[in-house]
Amino acid sequence: MHLNKITKENSIIVFFLLIFLSLLPNRSEAQSKETLDSLKMDSINKRRDEMLKQQVDIADLYDKLFHPHSKDTTKRKSGITIIPNIAANPTIGLQGGIKAVAGRVLGHKPGTFMSVAATSASATTKGILYFYIVHNVFTPGNKWNFQGSLVASKSVTPDFGIGIGQGKSYSGGNKIMTNPYRKPYVWHSIFYNFREKVYREVKKNLFVGAGVEFDIRKNITNPNKVAETETPYGIYNQKYGYDSAKNNANGFLFNVEYTTRDNINRAYKGMYLDVGLRVNQKWIGSSKNAALFVGDFRKYVSLSKKNPETVLAFWSWGSSVLSGSVPYLELSGTGRDPNFRSGRGYVVGYFRGTQYFYSESEFRFPITRNKLLSGVTFISAQTTNDLVATKIFQVWQPAYGAGLRVLFNKATRTNLCLDYAFGKYGSKGFFLGLNEAF
Template sequence: MAKDSLGKDSVKRAYDIGDLIHQIFRPGKPLKPAQKESGITPMPSIAYNPSIGAQIGLKAVAGKVLGNEPHTLMSIAATSASITTKGIIYFYLSHNVYTPGNRWNFQGSLVAAKTVVPDFGLGIGAKVSGTPEQEILANPDRKVYVIHGEYYNFKEKVYKQVMDHLFVGAGVSIDIRRKLIDKDHPDAVTPYQVYSEEHGLKTNHYLSNGFLFNLQYTTRDHQNRAYKGIYADAGLRVNQSWIGSTKNAVQITTDFRKYWSLSSKNPEHVIAFWNWGSYLVSGTLPYFELPGTGKDANFRSGRGYTVGYFKGTDYFYSEVEYRFPITTNKFLSGVTFFNIQTANDNLGTKLFQKWQPAGGAGLRILFNKATRTNLAVDYAFGNFGARGLFLGLNEVF
């Protein structure tokens, strides 16, 4: 049977940014074997949107298998540091490490930022009939308020494999927001202020610290760019004041992903499905920790809308994407996608009652064939005139 794109022979035949640079600066000299190439992929980070201004920085992704394939999944790490014309400084470091034989899995991240948080209101953009404060909170026209502040996050989870593909895990997450203020409209009443005052939260700072308990099942063939398999994770988060959380809360999260390869010869033809949800069982979550658009672990959901565009105490999101190769050497590929989301607002609109769609298409540029790392460039649009260009490393899910 012929080797397909999952095999090492196909990896060698693939063409990435490293090959392009080699061809330009070292023409005529032999290429290094793919398996000996660096698993580290650095790249500049350039972006723009009205909330943050123009952004420049550096990103890097690393991938390495720490045991014997196929019995050990690839471990990956990523980091980024950037600054914008509006004075935003953002740094993060994340990792997803599998020890030999997948006996243990370590997932974590560290974030430190002087940033702005766009505030579009609570819920899914549904109109409400209530007090002036409730109308401000629902913000049915999605008027944007921009809250400046500092954000720090530390998260670490440890999973133990209890049987093939099944892991149980526990960890901790610490979220700190400080010096929160709307510098442009310091006297305006914002949805964030209304929500915080209703729930007895200070408007300039809070902490959201909790314990994490997770059950994970995974059969996907690759962490960066899966062609086949399933990833599922169900989690329980318990915020407790005795470990510094401003409020107590119990929250359930679910994350399900399924990948179907449509061709044995060209497995890059993939239909991918993603569902992510979060549900408040009890207690109070601070406003900017409510689940919503782009609030998944990697901040990639809801292409077409800004992070936090829709949010609620309960949130449900689904997306389907078709991925396909463009060039025979795998250097360029493309995607088309459609997503839909719903949230409650505790003002009369319940979960699943109103939906907001978005969709678009994108280009993928292969940066490192050994680790299937690519640059994702997507254009997406949704309701309320929302649209934009979304850049990132690796697939969205």
């Protein structure tokens, strides 16, 4: 069974992670260093304030223009950034709305990670209406971590078929299903998502958690009136017995998380690993029973002490259906990560499958001395299976691009991201968002 390959590779990551964790000091040793950590924290805060004084963000520019005699903005208490939510990419077209992002360290215990939250309401030129609330909260001392989101949208979902796209037809099988020429279909729907996970720290930086996730999609229609049997969506529904007008994917989440990132919005150093199992169950409203494995790994390496924001960043994300089936529009694929930021260069769902893996590397560097402007270059590759002949890891599709960063709030490292990326099959586009892709 080909899933063994995915399981084996993730087992290697977990194996080395457990070895590393076994070398960490136990809880009693960590507690004995609490006083020393407090003294170190004072020194860290002083260095942080000195660094912030040398940086300029959008609020600083505003103060200099309209409040030239204002006090030092490094003491600004508000970690909230409110901006017009103007965006553009091939999936949504042009977007207009409003967005708010907040960041704050809760309590005064040394080493507590920053908590972040965001909300947005927007509309796009492609008829998409989108509202969401998302949070990632660490209690003082990182005893608990709460991660969740609420989404309500009127969605327009492109459908390029299942598979990685090889630019050729198969001699057998269903060429519509694998769609080798990337002919797009479009599906409109009303979509709701609710996700909440609760993690408990069991060892320094290591968390174990559980939660629930509900994906509810209804009023699914094809505005081009293409016969359903001529679309990948319709063929998949017939194969697995789904209602073409509505479907749900509701399940329980079980996760293990390890994190040492110094900032969630824009990490300079550290790593993040989250692996878990999702179990969809019909008795809580899921259309079908299913079990899925999901893994997310990120690593950040700062290349300069003088300019710590000069960073090499690495990201790998993958998902595999272990048993049962999930609705077609909820299959993993391009841009289907929790933050919908993977696969710049392609529209969301350009490649999809029951097994999917994505990897990206990014070089981040400052442009101006005051750190108002920064730049990035990135390259990525993704692979998936189809239901005809291609297995995961057999074919990879690349993308690459570059972007500009504008510092909006230096205290929370919130920045505006403007990227242009290129993929295969003539796919390309401008991608605008708030905070780094990963």
